[in-house]
Amino acid sequence: MEPPALTPRGVSQRTPRWRRVRRIAALPIAALALAGCTVPTFGAVPGATTSSKSVYHLWQGFSIGAVLIGVLVLLLILWSVIFHRRKSANIPKQSQYHIPLEMTYTIVPILIVFGLFVATLVVENKEVANPTTNVTINVNAFQWGWKFTYPDKNVVVVGQTTQDPVMVMPVDTNVHINLTSSDVIHGFYVHAFNFSRYALPGVLNQFTLFAVNTGTYNGQCTQLCGLYHSLMFFRVEVVPMTQYNAWLSSKANAAVAQAAENATKQQTSSVVPTKPYKSQGGY
Amino acid sequence: MTDVLDPPIVPPIVPPMVLAPIEPAHEEQHGPTGILKWITSTDHKVIGMSYTVTATIMMVIGGAFAEIIRAQLTTPNGTLVSFAQYNELFTMHGSVMIYLFAGPFAFAALANIIVPIQIGAPDMAFPRLNALSYWLYLTGSITMLSGFFVAGGAANFGWVAYAPLSNSTNTPGAGADLWIGALLLTGFSAIFTGVNICATVFYLRAPGMTMFRMPIFTWNLLVTAILILLAFPVLTAGLIMLYCDRHFGTHIFSVAGGGVPVLWQHIFWFWGHPEVYILALPFFGMVTEIIAVFSRKPVFGYKGMIFATLSIGALSLGVWAHHMFTTGVVLLPFFSIMSLLIAVPTGIKMFNWIGTMWRGEIWFSTAMLMAVGFLVTFLIGGLTGIYLASPPLDFFTHDTYFVVAHFHSIVMALVLGGMAGLYYWGPKMTGYLLNETIGKIQFWFLFIGTQVFTLPMYLLGLRGMPRRVAVYPLHTSWQYLNEVSTVGAVLIGISTIAFVVNVAYSWKKYPAGDNPWDGQTLEWFTTSPPPHHNFYRLPQIRSERPTWDYNHPGHTAAEHGHHHEPHDAEQLT
Amino acid sequence: MRVEARVLLSLGLFFGLMVTVYWFWGHENAGSVMMFAGMLLCFVPGGYYYWWSRRMKPRPEDNPKATQAQGAGVVGAFPSTSIWPFTMGMGAFLVVLALVFGIWFLIPGLGLVAWALFGGTSEGRRGGSR
Numbered sequence: 001m002e003p004p005a006l007t008p009r010g011v012s013q014r015t016p017r018w019r020r021v022r023r024i025a026a027l028p029i030a031a032l033a034l035a036g037c038t039v040p041t042f043g044a045v046p047g048a049t050t051s052s053k054s055v056y057h058l059w060q061g062f063s064i065g066a067v068l069i070g071v072l073v074l075l076l077i078l079w080s081v082i083f084h085r086r087k088s089a090n091i092p093k094q095s096q097y098h099i100p101l102e103m104t105y106t107i108v109p110i111l112i113v114f115g116l117f118v119a120t121l122v123v124e125n126k127e128v129a130n131p132t133t134n135v136t137i138n139v140n141a142f143q144w145g146w147k148f149t150y151p152d153k154n155v156v157v158v159g160q161t162t163q164d165p166v167m168v169m170p171v172d173t174n175v176h177i178n179l180t181s182s183d184v185i186h187g188f189y190v191h192a193f194n195f196s197r198y199a200l201p202g203v204l205n206q207f208t209l210f211a212v213n214t215g216t217y218n219g220q221c222t223q224l225c226g227l228y229h230s231l232m233f234f235r236v237e238v239v240p241m242t243q244y245n246a247w248l249s250s251k252a253n254a255a256v257a258q259a260a261e262n263a264t265k266q267q268t269s270s271v272v273p274t275k276p277y278k279s280q281g282g283y
Numbered sequence: 284m285t286d287v288l289d290p291p292i293v294p295p296i297v298p299p300m301v302l303a304p305i306e307p308a309h310e311e312q313h314g315p316t317g318i319l320k321w322i323t324s325t326d327h328k329v330i331g332m333s334y335t336v337t338a339t340i341m342m343v344i345g346g347a348f349a350e351i352i353r354a355q356l357t358t359p360n361g362t363l364v365s366f367a368q369y370n371e372l373f374t375m376h377g378s379v380m381i382y383l384f385a386g387p388f389a390f391a392a393l394a395n396i397i398v399p400i401q402i403g404a405p406d407m408a409f410p411r412l413n414a415l416s417y418w419l420y421l422t423g424s425i426t427m428l429s430g431f432f433v434a435g436g437a438a439n440f441g442w443v444a445y446a447p448l449s450n451s452t453n454t455p456g457a458g459a460d461l462w463i464g465a466l467l468l469t470g471f472s473a474i475f476t477g478v479n480i481c482a483t484v485f486y487l488r489a490p491g492m493t494m495f496r497m498p499i500f501t502w503n504l505l506v507t508a509i510l511i512l513l514a515f516p517v518l519t520a521g522l523i524m525l526y527c528d529r530h531f532g533t534h535i536f537s538v539a540g541g542g543v544p545v546l547w548q549h550i551f552w553f554w555g556h557p558e559v560y561i562l563a564l565p566f567f568g569m570v571t572e573i574i575a576v577f578s579r580k581p582v583f584g585y586k587g588m589i590f591a592t593l594s595i596g597a598l599s600l601g602v603w604a605h606h607m608f609t610t611g612v613v614l615l616p617f618f619s620i621m622s623l624l625i626a627v628p629t630g631i632k633m634f635n636w637i638g639t640m641w642r643g644e645i646w647f648s649t650a651m652l653m654a655v656g657f658l659v660t661f662l663i664g665g666l667t668g669i670y671l672a673s674p675p676l677d678f679f680t681h682d683t684y685f686v687v688a689h690f691h692s693i694v695m696a697l698v699l700g701g702m703a704g705l706y707y708w709g710p711k712m713t714g715y716l717l718n719e720t721i722g723k724i725q726f727w728f729l730f731i732g733t734q735v736f737t738l739p740m741y742l743l744g745l746r747g748m749p750r751r752v753a754v755y756p757l758h759t760s761w762q763y764l765n766e767v768s769t770v771g772a773v774l775i776g777i778s779t780i781a782f783v784v785n786v787a788y789s790w791k792k793y794p795a796g797d798n799p800w801d802g803q804t805l806e807w808f809t810t811s812p813p814p815h816h817n818f819y820r821l822p823q824i825r826s827e828r829p830t831w832d833y834n835h836p837g838h839t840a841a842e843h844g845h846h847h848e849p850h851d852a853e854q855l856t
Numbered sequence: 857m858r859v860e861a862r863v864l865l866s867l868g869l870f871f872g873l874m875v876t877v878y879w880f881w882g883h884e885n886a887g888s889v890m891m892f893a894g895m896l897l898c899f900v901p902g903g904y905y906y907w908w909s910r911r912m913k914p915r916p917e918d919n920p921k922a923t924q925a926q927g928a929g930v931v932g933a934f935p936s937t938s939i940w941p942f943t944m945g946m947g948a949f950l951v952v953l954a955l956v957f958g959i960w961f962l963i964p965g966l967g968l969v970a971w972a973l974f975g976g977t978s979e980g981r982r983g984g985s986r
Contacts, residue, residue, distance in 0.1 A: 043745040044679070055675045062676060066666040073633060077658055080640040084578070085647065092644050096581045096840040105634040106587075109627045117620050120673040124615060127675050184448040185544065187609065187682050191747030194679040198610045200545060201447060202538035205611040218756070222682035222749040224441045226453060227366050230752035315937060323937040406934045411941050411976060418945020426952060457956050464952035471948070485860050485905075490916030490927035494859035509867065513894045526955065549886040593863065597870040600894050601878070604887065614882035621874075815936065821924050 039064070044194070048213040048238060051127040052194035058123045059194075065112065127195075130208050133174035137167060141179070141186035141199035141221065144228035155251040161231040167219075168237045170244040171211050179205040187222030190236050196222055211238040325410035326815065330417050331395030332712060335705075337421060338388035342698075344428070345379035346779055348372050353772040356765045359757050369753035370439035371458070375430070377442030378462065382469050383424045385697060386558070389565035390511065391416065391476045393704050394504045396712055398480060400806040401498045403489025403824070405816035408482035409475075416475040423468030430458035438462035441751060443555070444525065446536030446547035451529040460529070463522050470519045477511030480504055489805070491824035495589070498804040498827060499582055502589050503568030506596040510557045510564075513600060518554035521547065545612055552603035560599045563693070564592060566700035567632060570654045573707050574636050576800050577651035578643025581828060581840040584635040591628035591635070598625050608677040615674045622672035629665055633658070648800070649722030653703035656730040657696045663734075664692030667741065682751075685744025688737045695733040695775075702729065702782070710795030714811045718793070721785040728778035736771025739764040803831035857909035857918055864902030871895035938979060944972035 042063035046056045138149040145160030148167045159165030169175045179188055181199035189196035192215075197205050221232035239247065315323055321333065352372055355361035364372060399407055407413045430437030435456030440449045444462070447453060484497070484505045497505075525547070527533040534540020536547045575582045582588055601621040604613040636658060645651065667689040670676045680686060702725070710716045743764045748755060755761050798807040808830045809818050822833040832839060875891035878884070916922040947968030954961035 043742055051675075052679075055679050058673065058675055059670070059679070062670050062673065066669065070662060070666050073637070073662055074659065076634075076637045077640075077655065077662075080637060080643070081645065081655055084640060084643050084645050086644040088644065090644065091835060091838050092579055092642055094581055094838050094840045095642070096583060096585060098584075098638070101638075102584050102587050102631075102634075106627065106631055109630045110624075113620075113623045113626055116669070116673065117616075117623055120619055120623075120675060121616060123675045124619075124673075127678070128615070184453055185445055187749070189682070189747075189749065196609050196678055196681050200610060200612070202544060203610075203612060207611070218747070220747075220749055224370075224445070224448065224751045226448060227370065229370075230366060230754050233756075320937075322942045323939050325935050325938050325941065405931055408932075410934055411938050411980075414938065414941030415944055418942055419948055422945055422949035422952075426949070460956040464955050467955075468948060468952055487931065488917035490922035490924055491920065492917050493920050494863070496920070505863075509864070509898075513897055517890055546886055549884075550890070553887065553890045593867070597867055600871055600891060601874045614878070614884065617878060617881055816934065823923060825920075 042067075045192070047194045048192045048211050048215065048217060049195070050210045050212060051123075052192065053212075054123045054126055055194040058119055061119055062116065065116070069112075128207070130176070130206055131174050133176050133208065135170060135173055136176040136178065137169065138178045138180070139167070139188060139199070140182060141188065141225075141232075142182040143184065143226050144221070144232045146232070146234045150248060150251075153248050153252055154255050155248055156255070157251075159234070161228050162233065164233050164235050166216075166235045166237050168239060168244060168247050169209065169211060170241045171214050171238050173210070173241060175209045175211070177207055177209060179207070184225045185223050186225050186232070188219070189222040190217050190219040192217035192236075198223060214238045214240060325406075325414045327399050327407045327410065327413060328396050328712070328813065330413050331392055331397075333417050334387055334392035334395055334420070335712070337417075337424065338384050338392050341379055341383040341424060342388070343779060343783075345376055345384055346776065348376035348379065350772055350776055352376060353769040355753060356755075357762075357769045359755050359762055361754065364753070366753050367436065367439065370441075370751075371431070371437045373751055374438050374441050374462075375427070378427060378438070378465075380694070381442055381558070381562070382466060383420075383427065385562045385694060386473060387420055387469070388701055389562050389697070390473070390480070390504065390507050391420070393569065393701075393708055394480065394500075394507075394565055395476075397708055397806055398501050398504050399483055399487065400711075400809065400813055400817050401501045401804050402484065402487065402492050403805050403818065403821050404483055404487035405818070406487075407479045408487055409479050412475050413479050416472045416479070419468045419472035419475070423465045423472060426461050426468060427465030430461040433457040433461065443551055444547075445551075446525065446528070446544045447538070449525060449529075449547075450537055460526070463526050463529075466522050467519060470515050470522070473511050474515045474519075477508040477515070480508035481512070484508075489821055489824060492805075492829075495586065496824060496827045496829075498568075499571040499585070499588055499592075500565070500568035500804075503564040503571075503592050506592050507561050507564045510561050510596055510599060514554045514557035514561065517550055518558075521550035521554070524550075545607070545610055548607050548610065549603070552606045553600075555606065556603040557599045559693075560595055563697060564595065566657070566697045566704070567592070569704035569707070570657050570700045571632075571636065571639075572804065573650050573654045573703050574639045576707070576802050577646045577648060577654070578640045579646075579801065580639055580643045581803070581831075582635065583638030583641070584631070585827060585840075587631055588635050591631040594628040595625060598628075605672055605677065608674045609681045619672055619674055623669065626665070626669050626672075633662065633665070646800075648706070649717070649719055649726055650703045650707035650800075652723060652726045653699050653706060653729075656726060656733075657699040657703060660692055660696035660699055660730070660733055663737070664689055664696055667692065680744055682749055683744035684740045684748045684750055687750045688740030688744060691740065692733075692737045695729075695737065699729060699733070702726075707800065708806070710799050711806055711811050711813070714795055715789065715791050716793040716795045716799060717785050718789040721781055721788060725778045725781035725785060728774050728781060732771045732774025732776075732778055734771070736768055736775060739768040739771075743768070798830070798834075801831075801834070803828035805829055808833065857905055857912065857915065859918075861902050861905035861909050864898045865906060868895050868898030868902055871898060933980075935979070938976070940972045940976035940979060943968055943975065947972060 039060050040063075042060060044056055044059045046053050136151055138151055140147040140149065145158065145163070146165045146167075147156065147158040148165060149156050157165050157167065179197055179199050180203075181201045183201060185201070186199040187196050188199055193209060197207055199205065215238055217236045217238070219234045219236055221229060225232065320329065324330065351364065352369070355363045355369060395407070395413065399405070433456070435458055437458040438444070438454070438461070440454050440459065449459060484501060488497070524533070524535045528536050528542075534542040536542050536544050538544065571582055571588065598621055602618060602625060604618040605622040607613050608615060608618070667685070671680065671686065671689060706717055706722055743761055746759065746761065748761050795811050797810050800807070804827075805821070806813070808822055822829045826832055826839060828840070871891055872895045875888055875895060878891060879888045916926040919926075947965050950961050950965030950968065954965055
């Protein structure tokens with residue numbers, strides 16, 4: 001098999017021998033480049049937001065390390081299990097210490113750990129950053145459903161258990177989420193965003209999502225919250241900005257009409273007032 | 284069938300050189316027998332046996348809950364149990380396994396029997412306190428399980444009891460209070476055991492048994508005991524606060540009264556993460572002993588192993604909030620680096636275990652098979668644990684089946700280690716060996732079952748299945764993985780049955796002798812089972828392997844590349 | 857005794873270091889208090905052992921060349937049987953049940969605990985029940 005890109009026919013002026021050398025040298029590089037493009041997923045998905053993609057790459061990095069170390073250790077275990085089985089009643093050499101070896105397997109893991117930590121910090125800082133934006137959604141979790149409020153837009157989406165309330169958000173924009181809970185602790189988890197965050201009573205949790213793909217994604221409460229925890233679903237619909245604005249205004253008009261109808265009717269879920277939370281302070 | 288009766292070469296025990304310092308006067312005492320002996324005995328071996336049997340029964344009960352949970356999850360809309368029952372089941376599965384099986388089995392069952400003998404002590408330092416520990420543990424177990432028989436059912440807020448789900452509004456009823464009461468009892472039981480082990484190790488060692496000659500199992504139990512003393516009082520305090528919130532109108536964990544729900548998580552995990560090592564370290568110790576004995580070598584890197592254990596103990600107090608990364612209110616980098624650093628001493632242990640097997644003469648008895656099964660399973664659980672120390676990856680997998688799979692790999696590794704311990708020390712405790720063929724059948728069911736059970740759960744988590752759900756959507760690929768996992772759970776169940784069958788089948792069938800495995804530490808120097816105050820005589824203690832030195836003069840441990848001349852005169856004095 | 861002291865003191869030292877970093881970095885109260893208490897829980901017994909280790913000769917178990925004969929003598933009183941742990945355990949059980957089922961469980965519960973305290977203490981004074 002000749003990779004056509006490497007030896008374009010009739011173009012090369014070089015000698016066949018040089019071509020062969022070049023081809024041989026190019027092979028491992030090509031293999032590496034190929035591998036670089038198709039690093040295995042290790043079971044995860046790139047997801048639909050910018051941070052989900054960096055989390056995915058971090059996942060791949062951790063997984064490569066884990067697989068390498070895991071295979072190495074497994075081979076060592078298997079080697080000793082297979083080749084150092086009892087063959088005689090002899091007493092083997094009673095070796096107990098090998099300081100250079102012990103130092104090696106102390107220091108190398110420390111270096112690996114610091115490498116992992118630095119990679120973690122890079123991704124983490126991207127993920128917890130809260131850039132300013134003018135799209136904000138207040139998400140309130142309650143037993144057992146979700147309420148999505150679009151502040152200043154007069155739009156509220158609320159649904160319980162299998163009603164699957166839908167959170168509509170625009171693509172290619174920073175969307176600021178204010179996450180609260182009305183009663184117990186819930187978990188706001190969207191698998192396609194590779195992200196989850198607790199909805200805590202009394203705490204305002206803030207984070208930013210930047211979706212890059214449109215589509216509908218499933219979300220679910222992940223933190224045990226009582227009887228119908230299993231059914232606390234929601235969906236996230238990522239749409240283009242124009243569609244988002246259109247959806248907002250249609251919802252707002254409908255809400256105005258609705259409000260005129262039953263001005264006295266109130267939302268059933270009581271919202272406990274939350275105090276703003278400084279993210280690295282005390283209580 | 285009888286390759287168990289294929290012991291290594293053990294030279295005949297030469298007559299005792301030195302008599303034990305303890306008077307063997309009331310060896311043949313005619314104390315109470317039967318149930319009265321069980322109730323009144325303060326002998327650490329009797330208490331240890333009570334612990335072992337009770338904890339094993341708890342494992343079977345918790346395992347039965349697990350089988351029901353797995354059966355429910357085999358189909359997306361399982362109808363075997365209701366949502367309410369499901370919540371009770373996984374709460375009690377977790378609680379029974381953590382509080383009533385793994386913990387007591389780790390630091391009170393085998394430890395109670397083995398630690399005093401390994402350091403040449405006649406008993407635990409406080410025998411009556413030791414007995415009290417057991418009674419608090421037993422009554423605590425009864426208290427927790429009786430939750431199923433009260434109106435409203437057992438506790439159903441998960442084994443972590445997160446506030447405010449655990450308050451009196453969200454979970455009224457006696458079941459939750461019984462759960463709290465049970466943890467108060469077992470918590471004090473654990474604290475007393477911790478005190479006892481510390482005092483025993485510090486004050487009752489035999490002459491010559493310096494700290495750096497104690498077997499790794501005893502060292503691990505010492506660190507475990509220190510961790511118990513650091514961690515359990517915090518849990519007990521938290522439980523009292525929770526009880527006050529539920530019944531006395533305080534608002535420690537409720538927002539409405541100005542409390543902080545996250546405070547419960549801080550308190551709980553400040554106990555909960557050291558607890559993970561409280562569970563794990565004793566099993567690490569068991570496996571270390573077993574690997575060394577069956578490889579016929581000293582523990583490779585003995586001192587490194589001790590420092591690794593101490594480092595795990597030291598770091599364990601600074602990692603609790605990695606359970607709380609997704610709360611958004613904890614200091615992410617601090618807990619991330621602390622948790623990642625735990626991987627270093629754990630890795631050292633792993634390499635030391637391999638180094639111990641390396642160039643040994645490995646005898647694959649059931650105990651050793653279980654220990655190797657532990658190594659492989661623990662490797663998987665340990666490596667996946669490193670992911671969870673990274674906050675971004677934890678955001679991604681938190682409260683999904685990935686986490687469930689991770690810690691089930693770990694705890695199933697501990698079960699393998701515990702089984703290794705039972706096969707290894709069972710003969711010392713009872714005087715009789717277990718059947719090796721049934722033991723090996725049990726091992727393969729347990730080992731393969733564990734992997735078939737946990738590996739699909741990793742994928743389930745990565746595909747987004749949250750934990751603690753009784754039903755799941757139809758439109759996903761989760762059902763197939765759940766089915767595979769259930770098959771694994773059934774295999775583990777069969778292995779448990781094999782164990783029970785083995786105990787029944789081998790009942791007083793294969794006399795063990797004093798030293799069936801050519802053991803290295805002091806417990807193999809005494810009789811099986813040991814006499815009332817453990818020793819008729821003690822050998823001279825000149826290394827961490829006194830029994831080995833006694834039986835194999837001329838084979839003392841050597842630095843790499845060197846071979847010390849045996850000090851016969853010193854060996855035998 | 858010296859190694860025992862060092863184990864506890866170095867654990868306490870590490871916890872002290874950790875709580876310092878944590879407090880000045882995170883300003884979080886609950887965890888800092890608990891870690892600080894953990895540090896003290898190592899320093900107090902560790903300091904006690906250290907204090908003693910400087911004032912006593914190495915015990916036979918601290919001496920790597922000790923012979924078994926050096927350990928001869930009475931190790932301590934080890935009662936072979938005692939009913940009081942069971943009594944106290946049942947008392948504690950009833951006390952805990954009082955938390956759940958009603959305050960009246962306290963009467964037999966505390967009674968058993970008090971009885972066991974009295975019985976156990978006087979048994980200890982006699983040097984065990986054998």
